[in-house]
Structure formats: structure tokens, C-alpha cells
Amino acid sequence: MNISHIRLLNQQLVSPQYSDVHDLVSWMGMLQAQEYKMMRWAVGTRVKKPSMAAFREAYDMGRIVRAHLFRCTWQLVAAEDYRWMLSLCTDKNRLAIRGYLAYHGKRLEEREYERANDLIRRSLEGKGSVSKDTLLRRLKELGLVDDAHTMSIYLRRAEADGVICSGVLDNRQNTYALVDDRIPQVPDMLREEALALLVRRYFQSHAPATLEDFVWWSNLGVGECRAAIESIRSELIAESYAGETYFIHRDCRVRGYRRQTILLPSYDEYLIGYKSRYHAFEEEFRHRVHSSNGLFYPVILHDGQVVGNWHPKQEVSFFKDEMQPDIADAMLRYRRFLDSE
Template sequence: MNILHIRLLNQQLVSSRFTDVHDLVAWMGMVQAQEYKMMRWAVGMRLREPSMSAFREAYDAGRIVRTHLFRCTWQLVAAEDLGWMLPLCAERNKVSIRGYLAYHGRRIEEREYERANRLICDALSGEKSVRKEILLARLAECGLEDDAHTMSIYLRRAEADGIICSGELDSRQNTYALVEERIPRLRELRRDEAIAELARRYFRSHSPATLEDFVWWSNLGVGECRAAIESICSELISESYAGETYFIHRDCRVRGYRRQTILLPSYDEYLIGYKSRHHAFEEEFRHRIHNRNGLFYPVILDDGQVVGNWHPGKDAAFFEEAIQPDLTDAFRRYRQFWNSDR
């Protein structure tokens, strides 16, 4: 079993099956989206033909949305999936928010969140999309004003409460809209059904992966994750490798891999989507891939292995002189993606 080759196929990084942005994001379950610009390439490079204009169209139409979900980090999801995904992670996100505030010697009472939510609703009501700076200015006019970190907490809590999500795509900063106005039909599921569906999405798009990988990705309890895997066991094939049990979904591809050099954005699912990401790089280069604070850098993949770093407009920096693949086609695809929006 070649773990990296199969992951590349099912993450749609090689020989993608998808031409539609919404369908790709729905297949992935969620796509990590910490960096507002690089999230576009994270989706675009997984399409059969990279297209920034296609990404913008899906984002502006509200077919995909960006919000804080699992692990209380930014993710892109298919709009209709927000209704069943948010209840899975909302309470854990609220705990994370309280912990962040406590670490900085702050506390926000529930009545303050309730007031903030009302003001946020008033500021966004009837608006298709509002840039963050304008939203914060409107809130300040209503008496809700604090330091930048605390205001971001109010917005993150409103996301956890299912009140706001992303609006239209802006070139520079986050935008916000009311969920009830942005997404007219949210799909709802019972919790056990939702976790089973989440497991299905994960193992379809991330196989081969372990129970521990799914726990990391979802930030749900081990017991719930194990139960979810058991509930879809008829859809999974288990294989032992180096003392670990890996699951492969029946809808996954295990053949059709072709070698390709890929410019991977920071925080990409190919690395951050697993606890077992050690398959993709040598330990001595870990500091070139992510730091101890969880900051992931843009990296170069060659045959599934991380071999260097890259930055738009700058030269690549390879880890070893002996492994320096030709990046001509990789940068061509990257430029083609951005040029499609002009």
C-alpha cells in the first residue's frame, strides 16, 4: 500500500475528478482555509482545470462558505452542510474561546454575547455582504467596541452560534453575512447521523487514514469517532501498515496515480488533515514545514514527499541539492489559476 499515492488521488491533487468548486468542497468535507488568499489555490489546484473565476463564482453565490468550524479554525464547506456540521463543533469552539480569553485574563458573560449577536444581526440585516472593517465600524457606532482580538472573539462566537458566515469574496479582507440570508436551506441531521456522514466524507477524501487521523481532523471524542467508523464499516476496507490500522473507503481510487510536482499552499489538507503526516516528510525537515505554534508553510511536493518551500514571486528553496524537481509546470498551473480571474 502506497499511502502517499492513494492520498494524492483521493485528495484530488493528482488526476482530479472534479470540475465544479462546490462539488469538490463537498467531497472533501471541509477544506482548511486559514489564509484568505491561499485557500483559493487550495481549492483551485484540486480542480481538473484550475480556475480562480470558478472559485469566485461559487463563493460569491454562497454555494461554498468560510467560517470557523472544526478545531475552531477557518474552513470552507459546502453551504448546505453547515447546518449539520456546526452542531458537531459549536460547543467545543465555545470552550476554546473561553480558554483563549482566560489565558489573556478576560471573560465575556453570556449576556454580552447575546447583546453582541443582536447588534451584529442588526448591522448585517438585509446586506448581501459586508467587509469586516465596515461591520466593526457599524458595531462601534452602536456601542460595541473593544480591542481587535476581543472583537474577533465576538465574531467567532456569532459563527459558533450559527448567526454569521462569509459573504462575497473580497480581495483583501474577510466579509460577513447572516446565515439565514446567505444559506436559505440548511441540511440538518441527528448527531449520530452527522458524525457518520462526517466520517464518510473524511475517509472518501483522505484515505488511507487512521482512527487517530479522524479524531485529529474532526476534534471530536475518540468514542464518537470510533462509533462513526463502526457505523460505516461496510463502506471501509482496513489495512495494517507499520503496526497501524488504516481505513480506505470503497469509493476511493487506489490506481491511476501519475507522478506530479505540486505547489502546496500553507495549511493544506494534505498535511494538516492527518495526525500521521510523517509519511510525507523526513523529521529533520519538520521545522521547514510547520513550527511549534501550528503555523504551516507553503511547500513543494514531489511524488508525495515534501522537498522544499515556495513563495509566489520568489525562488523555491529545496531541502536537498539531490532532489530539485522541475517546477515549470507547477508554476504554470499556479499562474493559470490566478490569470483566469482577469
């Protein structure tokens, strides 16, 4: 079993199966969207014909949404998945926000969050999408004023509470809109049903992967994750590799791989979607792939292995002299994506 090759197929990085941006995001379950600009390429590189215009259309129409969800970090999800996904991670995110504040020696009471949420709603009602700067200015006019760090916490908590999510795409900064204005209501889903759907999406798009990988990706409890896997166990094939059990969903592709050089954006799912990443790069180059405090860099991928770094405005650099594949086609694909709008 070549784990890297199968992952590339199921993550749609090789021989992508989707033309529609929304359908690709739905297949992936969620896509890390930490970098506001790089998230566009994370989607673009996974569709048949990368198009910035297609990404913008799906984003502006609200078919895909950016919000703080699992691991209390930015992700892109399909709009119809937003509410049931939020229900799975709301409590964890509230705890994370509380812990983050405590680490910095500060505490906010629930009544303060409630007041902030009310003022945020008032600031956005009837306004559609507004930039972060505009929203903060309106909040100040309504009397919600604090240091920049605390104001960002109020916005983060409003996301965790399902008050706000991303608005239309701005070239420079994130925009916000009211969730109820942007995302249709859907019937409530039992937690067990939502967990089964989440674990199915993960192993369809990220396989081969382990229980530990799913726990990392979802940031849910080990017991809950184990139970979720068992709930779809009939759909999974278990393979033993290097003493670990990897699961492959029955809908996954395991054949059709072709060698390719790919420019991965920072924080890409091919790396950040797993707890263990040794399949993708040699340990001696780990610091060139991600830092000890969670920064993930844009990397050059060749035949499933990270061989160097790239940046849209800087020279590429390779880890070894013998690790220098031709990246001309990959760079051309990226340039065409940028020019497609």
C-alpha cells in the same frame, strides 16, 4: 500500500475528477482555509481546470462558505453541509473560545455574547456582505466597542452560534454576511447521522487514514469518533501498516497514480488533515513544513514527498541538492489560475 500515492488520488491532487468547485469542496468534506488568499489555490489545484473565476463565482453565489468550524479554525465547506457540520462542533468551539479568553485573563458572560450577536444581526440586516472593517465600524456606532482582540472574539462566537459566515470574496479581507440570508435552511439531522456523514466524507477524501487522524481532523471525542467509524464499518477496508490500522473507503481510488510535482498552499489538507505526517516528509525537515506553534508553509510536493518551499513572490528553495524536480509546469499551472479571472 503506498499511503502517499493513494492520498494524493483521493485528495484530488493527482488526476482530479472534479470540474466544479462546489463538487470538489463537497467531496473533501471541508478544506482548511486559514490563509484567505491561499485557500483559493487549495481548491484550484484540486479541480481539472484551475480557475480563479470559477472559485469566485462559487464563493460569491454562496455555494461554498468559509467559517470557523472544526478545530475552531477557518474551513471551506459546501453550503448545504454548513448547518449540520456546525451542529457537530458548536459546543467544542464555545469551549475553545472560553478557554482562549481565560488564558489571556479575560471572561465574557453569556449576556455579553447575546448582546453582541443581536448588534451584529442589526449591523448586517439588509446589507448583504460587508467587510470586517465596515462591520466593526457599524458595531461601534451601535455601542459595541472593545479592544481589537475582544471584538474578534465576538465575531468568532457569532460564527460558533451560527449568526454569521463569509460573504462575497474580497481581494484583501474577509467579508461577513448573516447565515440566514446566505445559507438555506435544511431539515435537522440527528447527531449520529451527521457523524456518519462526516466520517464517510473524511475517509472518502483522505484515505488511507487512521482513527487518530480522524480525531485530529474533526476535534471530536475519541469515543464519538470510534463510534462514527463503526457506523460505516461495512463501507471501510482496514489495512495494517507499520503497526497501525488504516481505513480506506470502498469508494476510494487506489490505482491511477502518476508522478507529479505540485505546489501546495499553506495549511493544505494533504498535511494538516492528519495527526501523523511522517508519510509526507522527513523529520529533519519538519521545521520547513510547519512550525511548533501551528504555522504551515507553502511547500513543493514531488511524488508525494515534500522537497522544498515556494512562495508566489519569492524564490523557491529545496531541502537537498538532489531534491530539485522541475517545477516549471507546476508554476505555470498556478500562474494560469491567478490569471483566469
